Amino acid sequence: MAATSSTSASNASAAKAPAASSPRRVALALAALAVALVAFDQLAGLALNWIWDRSSFNPVAHVRRAQPEILALGSSGGHYAIDPSVLGPNAYNASRDGQGGFYVAAMLNALPADTSVKRVIYALDTGDIADGLDGPNVKNLSQYTPWLARDPVLRDWLTARKPMEQYKLLSGLYRFRGLVIDVVRRWIKPRWVGGGYQPLQETMAPRPLPDLSADPARGPAPSGIAMLQHISRAAKARNIQLIVVVSPTYGYDRGSLPQNADVLAAMRTAFKDNAFCDLTQIQDSRFQAMRENRMHFADGSHVNAAGGRAYSLLLKDWIAQQCN
């Protein structure tokens, strides 16, 4: 391969034709190469899919292993705010940084019909509904391509931004692009996190409370509504109660912002036929005190360990009072 990066060598290799390089031999080699690539692609794809199902990189594997009754799902807001140890021994937080409503829908879709999960706490990000498939989190779904590519609906989400991408998914290997090392490594040496919760430890520097009154109002995107309907269907089919919350942000309550009223109304419409508990507009002075205390936050959008514990204690109370 040295010739591949040397001018003199590359010129020389063109000039010097080894006796073996007859057109027939080259054609045979290229045909064999094509067949080998296709065969390897499909076989290796099968093997990697088998590994994927057992790798701790796969979020579904965590839930399958934990067998929780209460499952928290959402993006980073939910990941850091919901401490499952506060909620009870059968709670698990499978929220993921950089994911969103589409990930929640996919996770619900992946649960078996006889799942142990009875309640899902959906830490809703209003932006997911307003932006739909154009949202910034959607591209992060590609992290779970091996899993999502198996389902026609989820595959459409995966390729919504680039429709030509669906042809890549015909390949067994391509869906593991950029992931293969992590998937295999976490299969050989799994990393199972008890309860799924890994809180942030840092504390936010002092800063004034934000003023969001000038932010524009946003309505739901059609693909955002479709995503909510998918969540609704998946939860209903598995007899799961949906508990919807809006994770705490420093100094204000996203659930009470008038700008988010249309988006939250769309959520309520989508979930009206579900076993559904709406905790997005909680009026609780303890919640206000919690979210105005900077010692609870690692940054403006994410709580730290103390904030996670404080919020989860409140959440446990609200669920007991309003969702039983």
Next chain:
Amino acid sequence: MSLLYYVPGILLAAMLAAILPPTARRWLLLLTSLGFYGQLNCLFLPVLLGVIAVGFIGALLLEKRPPRTWLCAIFVVAALGPLLVYKYLPVWLDGLDHYLPVSSLDFGGYGAVLVPAGLSFFTFQVLSYLIDVHRGAYPADRNPVRFALFISFFPQLLAGPIERYQALAKPLWDNRRPTPDMVMSGLLLIAYGVFLKEAIGDRLGGIVDPAYLAAGSGGARGAVIGFLGFTLQLLADFGGYSLIAVGAGRLFGVELINNFKQPFFAETLTEFWQRWHISLTRWIGDYIYRPLGRFIVRSTSWPRGMKENVTAFITWTTIGIWHGAEATFVLFGAIQASLIVGQKALPHGWLKPQGAWRYLNMLVVFAVVVISFGLIRANTLPQYLDMLWALITLRPSQTGLSVGGSIWPAIAVMLIVEGVARFKPQWRPDGVWTRAALIFILIVAAVLLGDEDGRNFIYFRF
């Protein structure tokens, strides 16, 4: 531009070219090249065709004797026009991008780019052609299709190599069929180029961009990631593109210049520049450095060393400005000039040491290159200086910047290949089946190790 479509496009065009009669083949190549460029932004096509027209008509007028230097200057300025307008006017005229077609390519951490992709590369080809015809090196081409094909040949249109008329136009026009050996070596080069780009260049881009965003707050670690990562990214990205171009050229029966010849194993900075972006440095040597040197020798009575130094300084500053009008690029050129000039003051034994000291020299040159290349990547001079100061003072990082382990095997493969090519150049995979096996491995590696969010080639923006 996704390699997933570009590489199959090359293979399809090469297969069609192999079965078509000569005239149809020429038109196929020209239309494919123009279509390829037009799909980036169809409004760029008039720019390309305009530069081609200036070169074609200009050469016809310039070949008349006696040579008319003023006429040559007019056509050189006319050919340079779009480059000057796109590259340098926006620095002084704010809002110009509202009136010009803008590149549809996204360059990740760099932000929007106004310059049509590859503009300076095809402009340089036209300039060398005009100047050569003016010098009487060869007659002007009277076939506009052949000339347009020479300028727009798609494998090297966007980022070189910068080819000369005599080396490329005739082989392209003569319809040389590739030998079986050229086909296999061409495919191997393409596969290796794709591997470099996908498994190293793109993935390093995702690591390097946050380091420059963090700037000084990334601390010394961020600076190392930014400077070293970008240099390796650049070799993988630009070197990968060049290998794909050379490989694609072979599938059409032509040999293009390989722009990189193990630059990181250079013992002096001068040698580094003889191994890095070779077609540009040769172009600069032929059309700027030597003519300028001759002019300075003839028109000044300075001492010889001073003449050489002034020539080097002007030339290198020009290379810096070629990258862009920003202060970082000007400083980049000035630093290279200073180092190359300063290098001459060192004792000869230091520059060409024997034994193990050679490797120390290589390391020093590599370190100098790594630190100075940060100027090409940094968005502003204060950002670069902040990172450099963080490195010098070993400032602790305030961010979570990290490289991750999975990139290293691919980088190790690249450095091993470079090292073997430098120190064991006689070793190369000749057998058909050996090459097929390597192509197989490289394709699988590129697919699996590639980055999900592909990036455009860095040098398309220049």
